[in-house]
């Protein structure tokens with residue numbers, strides 16, 4: 313139904329525009345260059361026949377595909393982000409098209425000997441015979457999340473060209489700065505006015521996600537006392553030793569490198585210290601709200617214990633919540649996940665429903681009043697030079713969008 317050439321052409325036109333975001337910037341979008349693609353996308357949405365195309369001062373884009381049925385159908389939305397990760401350069405992306413993938417090593421860059429190999433990236437093996445889009449080994453690709461944008465626009469175009477497919481009102485939203493955790497921040501949920509939405513921002517074909525971590529950050533500051541080491545007896549307090557006590561008092565196996573699936577963790581990611589002061593920076597993650605709260609309490613309790621042991625306030629711990637598990641907001645409207653699952657099954661895609669070990673824009677949007685599970689966009693190995701996307705997965709994702717629209721209208725008619 314949707315041609316490979318068409319998808320490749322559209323996707324390539326997006327990834328060749330550098331849209332890397334910048335966590336050290338306070339503006340929205342965080343980088344000026346994101347406007348280059350944002351403006352192009354707004355024009356393209358108009359060109360394919362979308363209505364009410366708007367782009368606001370922060371580069372958030374919204375558009376409408378009007379309903380083509382006479383009865384009432386819920387308004388659904390599809391969302392992706394056009395920035396790419398600050399982790400790896402997104403300038404001068406030169407996508408390579410590997411047709412009929414043979415299942416072996418792909419030489420991304422001959423001169424620098426950069427190879428995309430199924431020995432290391434086993435997922436490649438499921439795409440034998442398909443068309444892969446890779447990098448030239450020197451940049452990321454940007455399938456995260458320009459694949460999502462390509463799929464949403466292609467689906468809207470398809471629905472416009474095939475009015476025999478009945479659907480309700482569909483809203484489209486493209487955001488800047490997702491990669492620096494700000495994609496949802498200035499998203500105007502009221503203006504978007506959808507009953508629910510899906511982010512097209514997952515990885516491999518079949519992914520469907522409605523659970524993510526509850527997340528907090530913790531900054532532990534330990535105050536010591538510096539004295540001449542030769543005359544320090546009974547006087548010096550070495551903040552670094554107290555810091556190691558703190559670190560060692562937390563369970564060593566509840567860390568990212570020892571946990572998976574639904575297991576939460578404490579993650580110490582930064583230490584800065586001298587005798588006078590040591591700062592520990594942690595993130596706390598847990599899918600379970602109760603366990604999440606308990607983890608925060610453990611840190612606070614440990615802080616209090618060490619303070620009473622040293623008979624002064626040597627430690628202060630500042631914990632800040634970052635985001636929450638969207639499951640709480642999705643469970644009351646579980647049919648929105650069911651529709652996506654059914655859409656995949658009807659398209660012979662095996663749904664892979666699993667909990668995200670991270671956050672998504674959808675989790676923030678869900679708490680802002682727009683329930684928003686996440687669907688695969690098809691890419692792999694995000695944020696680096698080994699990123700790739702099978703064109704067949706992008707076509708399937710496009711079909712999933714169309715099918716969700718169709719099923720939503722159908723269900724409403726029969727109930």
Ligand SMILES: [Zn+2]
Pocket residue numbers: 393456457490513
């Ligand atoms: Zn993404």
